[in-house]
């Protein structure tokens with residue numbers, strides 16, 4: 148049967164002599180694996196179509212579990228995401244996260260649009276430590292694990308202060324915090340961001356300026372959350388961790404201004 152889908156290449160691996168197998172995230176058919184014959188050959192028409200991050204139109208025949216590309220066209224190459232170290236590191240992480248967190252054939256229209264928006268935001272040079280954190284929240288929700296942030300998971304109390312517990316499922320109030328001694332104390336800004344990310348459609352993400360200390364807390368909270376609920380062992384994360392620690396030393400990290408202590412949110416509609 149011939150399929151024609153829009154898709155984002157979330158994985159691209161070599162296969163046999165000169166071929167590639169790509170995994171597409173599609174809005175209509177979830178994840179689809181497609182063989183691209185001759186993709187590695189110099190004169191291949193489909194070499195760049197088979198590259199990681201490419202957004203394109205793909206036609207393929209499929210009888211078994213893998214499709215075979217018939218024809219295709221690039222809609223956006225996302226070339227910016229292959230330059231330097233920062234862009235590729237974050238974009239590869241987002242792609243691998245998507246690949247691992249959702250099952251084949253799972254309906255994925257919402258996640259498709261979120262990943263596309265994530266790639267666009269990274270390509271535009273928005274702060275990747277914000278873009279990718281927001282995307283992590285979207286993936287967690289899509290996988291069925293959204294944290295409860297507005298009230299205590301244990302007693303339903305709506306007044307803070309709260310601690311963030313990944314094992315308990317989100318916010319714990321001061322009377323219930325004993326339920327998880329490792330629950331995190333987070334800055335108010337970080338709570339705000341977590342709530343924004345939870346409600347936000349990434350297509351509407353503006354520029355948000357966030358202090359480094361808040362970014363570190365945000366990373367830790369989401370890291371614990373995902374380790375607890377998704378337990379994915381991502382290859383791309385090791386590099387990203389090193390990058391977030393030492394990227395400055397490599398001199399390639401794009402310098403972004405630190406916001407003043409009071410003004411954590413910038414010009415964006417969030």
Ligand SMILES: [Zn+2]
Pocket residue numbers: 299300301302303304319320321322323
């Ligand atoms: Zn409580």
